[in-house]
Amino acid sequence: MPELVLEYNGRTWTLDSSRSYTIGRDPQGDLVLDDARVSWRHATVSHADGGWVIEDHGSTNGSYVRGQRIQRTRLEPGVPVHLGNATDGPRLNPSAAAAPAAQPLQHASTQAPQSQPAVPHAQPQPHPGPPQQAPQTPQPPHAGGWDPRPPAPQPQSQPSFPHQAGPAGPAGPQAAGPAGAQPIYAERSPTTFHQLALGRVMRIGRALENELVVSDLQVSRNHAEFHAMPDGRCEIRDLGSHNGTYVNGQPIPKGGTRVLGPSDVVGVGHSTFRLVGDRLEEFVDTGEVSFSARHLTVTVDGGKQILKDVSFAVPEKSLVAVIGPSGSGKSTLLKALTGYRPADQGDVLYDNRNLYKQFAELRQRIGLVPQDDILHKELTVKKALAYAAKLRFPADTTSAERAARIDEVLRELKLDVHKDKKVTSLSGGQRKRVSVALELLTKPSLIFLDEPTSGLDPGMDRDVMQLLRGLADDGRTVLVVTHSVAELALCDKLLVMAPGGAVAYFGPPDEALNFFGYSTWADVFSAFENYRDYDWAGRWKGSQHYRTYAADIDAVAPQTAYAPPPQAIRPPKPQGWFSQFLTLVRRYVSVIASDRGFLALMVILPAVIGSVSLLINPDRGLLPNPLNPQTGRIVPNGTATTVLLILAVGACFAGAANSVRELIKERVIYERERATGLSRSAYLMSKVFVLGLITVFQGLLVGVIGFAGREIPEEGLLLEGMALIELSLPIMGLGFTSMMFGLIISALVRTAEKTMPLLVMFSIIQVVFTGCLFALHGTPGVNEFSYLMPSRWAVAAAGATLDFNRIAPPEPGAANDPLWEHTLGAWSLDMIALIGLGAVCGFFVARFLRRHEPEVMRK
Numbered sequence: 126m127p128e129l130v131l132e133y134n135g136r137t138w139t140l141d142s143s144r145s146y147t148i149g150r151d152p153q154g155d156l157v158l159d160d161a162r163v164s165w166r167h168a169t170v171s172h173a174d175g176g177w178v179i180e181d182h183g184s185t186n187g188s189y190v191r192g193q194r195i196q197r198t199r200l201e202p203g204v205p206v207h208l209g210n211a212t213d214g215p216r217l218n219p220s221a222a223a224a225p226a227a228q229p230l231q232h233a234s235t236q237a238p239q240s241q242p243a244v245p246h247a248q249p250q251p252h253p254g255p256p257q258q259a260p261q262t263p264q265p266p267h268a269g270g271w272d273p274r275p276p277a278p279q280p281q282s283q284p285s286f287p288h289q290a291g292p293a294g295p296a297g298p299q300a301a302g303p304a305g306a307q308p309i310y311a312e313r314s315p316t317t318f319h320q321l322a323l324g325r326v327m328r329i330g331r332a333l334e335n336e337l338v339v340s341d342l343q344v345s346r347n348h349a350e351f352h353a354m355p356d357g358r359c360e361i362r363d364l365g366s367h368n369g370t371y372v373n374g375q376p377i378p379k380g381g382t383r384v385l386g387p388s389d390v391v392g393v394g395h396s397t398f399r400l401v402g403d404r405l406e407e408f409v410d411t412g413e414v415s416f417s418a419r420h421l422t423v424t425v426d427g428g429k430q431i432l433k434d435v436s437f438a439v440p441e442k443s444l445v446a447v448i449g450p451s452g453s454g455k456s457t458l459l460k461a462l463t464g465y466r467p468a469d470q471g472d473v474l475y476d477n478r479n480l481y482k483q484f485a486e487l488r489q490r491i492g493l494v495p496q497d498d499i500l501h502k503e504l505t506v507k508k509a510l511a512y513a514a515k516l517r518f519p520a521d522t523t524s525a526e527r528a529a530r531i532d533e534v535l536r537e538l539k540l541d542v543h544k545d546k547k548v549t550s551l552s553g554g555q556r557k558r559v560s561v562a563l564e565l566l567t568k569p570s571l572i573f574l575d576e577p578t579s580g581l582d583p584g585m586d587r588d589v590m591q592l593l594r595g596l597a598d599d600g601r602t603v604l605v606v607t608h609s610v611a612e613l614a615l616c617d618k619l620l621v622m623a624p625g626g627a628v629a630y631f632g633p634p635d636e637a638l639n640f641f642g643y644s645t646w647a648d649v650f651s652a653f654e655n656y657r658d659y660d661w662a663g664r665w666k667g668s669q670h671y672r673t674y675a676a677d678i679d680a681v682a683p684q685t686a687y688a689p690p691p692q693a694i695r696p697p698k699p700q701g702w703f704s705q706f707l708t709l710v711r712r713y714v715s716v717i718a719s720d721r722g723f724l725a726l727m728v729i730l731p732a733v734i735g736s737v738s739l740l741i742n743p744d745r746g747l748l749p750n751p752l753n754p755q756t757g758r759i760v761p762n763g764t765a766t767t768v769l770l771i772l773a774v775g776a777c778f779a780g781a782a783n784s785v786r787e788l789i790k791e792r793v794i795y796e797r798e799r800a801t802g803l804s805r806s807a808y809l810m811s812k813v814f815v816l817g818l819i820t821v822f823q824g825l826l827v828g829v830i831g832f833a834g835r836e837i838p839e840e841g842l843l844l845e846g847m848a849l850i851e852l853s854l855p856i857m858g859l860g861f862t863s864m865m866f867g868l869i870i871s872a873l874v875r876t877a878e879k880t881m882p883l884l885v886m887f888s889i890i891q892v893v894f895t896g897c898l899f900a901l902h903g904t905p906g907v908n909e910f911s912y913l914m915p916s917r918w919a920v921a922a923a924g925a926t927l928d929f930n931r932i933a934p935p936e937p938g939a940a941n942d943p944l945w946e947h948t949l950g951a952w953s954l955d956m957i958a959l960i961g962l963g964a965v966c967g968f969f970v971a972r973f974l975r976r977h978e979p980e981v982m983r984k
């Protein structure tokens with residue numbers, strides 16, 4: 126059997142071809158590499174098809190051969206493999222035969238061949254607590270003997286927060302002090318060092334020609350450069366990067382420079398740099414970050430506190446569950462932790478860096494999976510992720526790079542077999558996995574999930590929770606708000622919120638029921654409901670559990686929260702406006718094209734509206750009637766006004782119906798994408814462009830069918846020989862402006878169900894203000910009000926072509942309607958007003974769209 130010798134850092138292993146070997150940081154693995162850039166289970170080496178192959182397990186930072194990221198490749202003697210970084214990650218040197226110095230790997234020589242170990246998140250993690258003592262019969266809090274029964278002290282479960290010292294700890298004062306102070310990293314050892322000689326320029330970027338190659342898709346190809354100036358100082362220059370360069374968490378202007386002081390920390394993607402003398406220390410954020418919240422308090426208008434003094438801390442690689450009755454502030458807490466709605470008091474520490482102060486940089490390390498899916502269900506998994514990746518990654522990433530990252534994430538979440546299925550055809554649990562996959566694309570270190578298992582059956586609930594367990598084990602901090610209590614044992618810590626928004630418990634999940642003195646969570650929640658005014662927070666703070674698990678972090682005095690600076694609130698735009706617009710248009714067209722029902726309706730609806738108008742006095746034309754010789758007056762042509770009324774209302778309805786659900790149904794997707802750099806105007810314009818084209822086409826269909834079968838004037842006012850087109854133009858414009866009104870409704874409502882009554886109301890109002898049912902001109906107040914209605918202007922424009930002042934002449938003594946004058950001037954004014962109304966609607970949609978954005982971005 127051919128053996129392989131792998132050398133790393135002076136150590137050698139001889140690998141036997143009869144089994145496979147896992148490589149990673151997991152001490153239980155075969156080849157243990159203690160380097161932060163290497164994933165827990167990073168890769169596997171095995172003998173297959175007559176050679177040795179290495180297969181990456183969807184590791185966070187990748188495996189590289191000859192500078193190329195690989196998924197599975199054959200190992201060649203003398204060709205090293207880098208793990209975690211293409212250039213300076215741990216280097217494995219394969220050689221062909223067993224070298225005399227090589228030590229046979231113990232497992233290989235002493236153990237029988239074994240199957241490849243499962244990846245950590247595929248199996249439930251052993252987190253069994255001590256066998257639970259039988260709880261006492263539940264009693265109300267005011268009854269005697271209901272005092273908390275703290276479990277016996279368990280020294281081994283004492284939490285250790287290596288990077289989260291209290292006020293006396295080394296990192297405490299810095300974390301609360303000026304943003305980005307140097308000692309934040311005092312307890313971390315740098316991942317790599319780089320020498321920076323005087324006068325030298327060291328360029329950072331994704332491209333291999335850079336001196337400092339960062340294999341991180343969040344980083345631009347040529348991102349920034351350090352410049353060691355002759356006077357001994359050093360400056361950082363941003364090279365027009367897409368995601369920005371940060372000094373102490375604050376962005377430096379695009380293309381700008383900043384001279385670095387001794388305590389300054391530079392952030393580029395997931396890497397952070399600090400200059401110590403002529404040595405540049407690089408810290409790579411592999412996801413293993415501690416996380417804590419201190420004294421978080423949220424006060425709403427009126428002074429009511431909906432989140433009260435919430436503190437907790439977890440070390441790296443933790444899975445935290447947050448549970449609590451409805452209205453206990455779980456969503457509010459999530460918003461405070463993600464910066465969507467920063468707390469008014471207290472702070473959130475990300476690896477001891479103040480999240481609010483350094484929001485601009487740290488926001489990119491946060492993934493948020495909202496309760497509703499953040500993908501277009503009509504698309505295939507791969508396509509949906511491809512559009513999301515295009516919007517989130519820098520413009521200079523190639524589609525191959527993005528596709529590679531998507532494949533990596535799909536494999537990691539075991540979704541590769543589903544990648545060509547439509548999202549809508551997946552089970553609830555799989556759909557949630559796809560939403561998680563989307564957030565994992567950018568390799569966040571912190572992942573927040575809002576009720577990911579709601580609506581899932583118990584099997585899927587477990588499946589999703591095990592997935593989260595695996596994400597945490599692989600080096601991320603995961604916090605999940607949930608209503609499901611079945612799988613809490615998989616979590617490292619449990620935060621229980623009490624009515625009113627205060628903490629009722631924080632600690633190991635298996636001690637929680639004992640803490641409350643109940644045997645089931647249903648009892649605990651009933652107690653919350655029945656004793657809403659009980660001082661749950663006081664009970665928690667008086668407990669032994671509090672002293673064990675939270676007193677340290679709580680000991681720091683509460684501080685007024687630092688509002689993120691304005692430049693931090695607006696996320697960097699990884700893509701330019703036009704590129705975002707094009708991607709959004711393409712995505713929208715893909716969504717529409719995949720919905721055959723909508724496509725069919727798009728044609729059938731206007732065709733039916735146009736056709737039914739032909740049933741009205743089919744042999745009558747749309748020209749003015751001759752004078753009645755007896756009265757000397759023109760006999761009104763009721764057919765013309767009725768036909769125009771039907772066509773106009775049809776266009777109104779079709780236009781508004783196209784758009785009325787559009788923004789509300791995508792609200793969650795928009796909110797998430799907006800927080801990751803989506804341009805509001807690009808989003809809005811993509812909707813206006815696609816829906817505009819559809820409605821204009823529908824208007825044309827309505828107009829051509831409705832007018833072509835009738836006698837109409839031979840000459841138009843503007844398009845002389847094309848009266849049919851001239852008559853259809855107002856119908857098309859009316860469809861467009863109604864579509865814009867529909868967007869206003871869509872931006873205003875809170876649920877999609879409310880759109881239908883508003884659509885009906887809008888359409889009926891348009892019927893009234895067409896001017897076909899009663900004379901508007903000469904009716905003070907009503908006439909002026911009608912100027913706000915698109916149907917008024919559209920009917921007037923078509924009426925000007927048809928000469929409505931003669932088709933429906935005013936009562937004797939009344940004046941002609943100036944908007945209906947059979948002149949080019951009147952027609953042009955009507956059309957300009959109609960389109961102008963659409964533009965004004967666009968302005969209002971943009972304003973109202975803010976309601977769909979994270980609170981912090983609404984100002």
Ligand SMILES: Nc1ncnc2c1ncn2[C@@H]1O[C@H](COP(=O)(O)OP(=O)(O)OP(=O)(O)O)[C@@H](O)[C@H]1O
Pocket residue numbers: 425426431449450451452453454455456457458
């Ligand atoms: N902007 C606000 N103004 C006033 N009150 C608010 C505001 N936002 C939330 N609240 C109130 O704060 C309380 C907590 O709301 P939150 O949505 O955080 O609870 P929750 O625990 O997530 O509830 P659920 O489980 O039902 O989602 C509720 O009583 C809610 O009505």
